[in-house]
Amino acid sequence: MARRALILVEGTRNTGLLYIQAAQRLGLYPIILSSDPARYDNLGAESIEAIHVDTDSLDALIRECSRLRAAYDIAGITSSAESFYATVGKLCRHFDLPGPNPASIERCCDKFAQRELLAGAGVPVPGYRLAANTRDVERSAAEIGLPVIVKPAVGSGSRGVRLCRNIDELTEHTTYLLGGKHVWRSSPRILVEEFAQGPFYWADIMGNELVGIAAADFGPPPHFVFRECTCPAPLTDNEHKRIADVSLSCLRALSLGWGPTNVELRWTKRGPVVIEVNPRLAGSPVPELVLLAYGVDLIAGHIKLAIGDEWNLSRRHSHTATVQCLLPDRDGTLDWIDGDNLAAAVPGVAQAKLFVTPETPIVRRGDYTDKIAHVIAASPTRAQTAAILQRAVDLINWSITPFPTACEREQYAAPYLPD
Structure with missing residues (x-):
């Protein structure tokens, strides 16, 4: 009998590992x-197979999946x-196979x-304009x-996203x-939008x-760059209902409704305003927070959808889970970083993870790659979780020596490809 396989098309390193582990738990x-x-060599211990294929070519992917079907029972295809x-x-x-509507995903x-x-569709959004050049940006x-x-x-991943408070910042x-410093996957198109505050x-x-x-x-x-995230949010019943109603209205407006969706909002003077709709599961550590807070495994749920199995998102408990991301305050070379093992040993800490090692060049780009560590804690109450988190975070320390020259900083700040 052929082995049941889950095909994962590319994927981010952190969330991709969670998909691999969840797939293995599901047999x-x-x-x-x-x-x-080679990007996935760090996952080698997870007993997976990584195959070279041009993932920008649908025809190449179809050929490879057809080849794999001769050896495996392909239960589903997905990506993080x-x-x-x-x-x-x-x-x-x-x-x-079960999957999302590609046209809806592309539009979204x-x-x-x-x-x-x-x-x-009448969903509240910030004011916005589309720009293709400097003149368009300034006019918008x-x-x-x-x-x-x-x-x-x-x-x-917040790549290339910036708040421009004056003309100088806008021009810069x-x-x-x-x-030429930002890597575009297609022709440059820039969104200029109102700063929704709240x-x-x-x-x-x-x-x-x-x-x-x-x-x-x-x-x-x-x-x-995210600094702290808490699940569930401290909301009144009315605030929760209004955010829920606006979020679900996004699905109808965008013809979504299969698989995961992540809706980002701000609570402004006119109530909830949608900042962005992501037609996918949010990246790590969001799935971990949801699992700790509610006992709901979003990744397993997504995989079950992809293979056509029954899924159940019923909450098993109600805790408060918080992650604090540790961000450097300067560019330079990381001399040392430690305390993660001590932080992980604090009762109530679910994870204390370092993302850098000594001698790593630190160049803040203003996106998710700036994070050098995070700590996740959970408990039955918000106050207890906050206390656990603070105790653990205080145990992690590091030292960064500034780069000696501007040229060295430019060397490490060269353009980079998406994860």
Whole structure:
């Protein structure tokens, strides 16, 4: 009898590992299709197979999956990476497997097209304009009024996203985006939008079912790097209902409703305003927070959907789970970092993880790659979780020696490809 396999098309390193582990718990054999299998060498101990294939070519992926079907019972195809999720939908349709609507995913991944659909359906969104060059950006900012958010129309992980509070910051960031430092997967298209101010929340949805709402805050502006996230968010019943209603209305506006969706919002003077809809599961550590808070395994639920099995998102308990991300305050060379083992030993800490090692060059890019460590804690109450987290975070320390020259900083700040 052929072995049941789950095909994973590319994937982020952290969340991708969670998919591999969940697939194995469900009795599936995970196979990664990647244009660079060496990226997953750190997962070798997980007994997986990583196969080289041009993942930008649908035909190449179809050929490889057809070849694999001769040796395996392909139970499902999915991905933890947003940029390949529409391709996953097309593969699933070709092989008659459960999967997302690729057209809906493609529209949603284009932030301008997403804005147009949401606004057309009456979903509250910030004011926005699309720009293709410096002149367009300046005109759009003048029409909306500073401060504005300037970001690529396609992308994830806060790459290239910046708050521009004055003309100098607007000019600087536009030059960065269009001057060759930002890596574009397609023709440059820039979204200029109103800075919606207020507390930040996100809603995790699977299918048409709201799983939970979390709260988060960021490191210092002008960037949007997550500093702390708490699940569930401290909301009144009315606030929870309004965020839930707006989040679910996004599914209808964008023709979503299969698989995971992550909706980001801010609570403004006019109530919840949708910042972004991600037609995928949010990256690590969001799945871990949801599991700790509710006992709901979003990744296992997603895989079960992908293989056509029954899934159940019923809450098993109600705790407060919080992650604190540790961010460097300077660029330079990391001399040392320690205390993670002590932090992990604190009762109530679920994870204390370092993402860098000594002698690593630290260059803050203003996106999720700035994080050098995080600590996750959970307990039955919000106050207890906060106390556990603070105790653990205080145990992690590091030292960074600034780069000696501007040239050395530029060397390490060269453009990089998406994860």
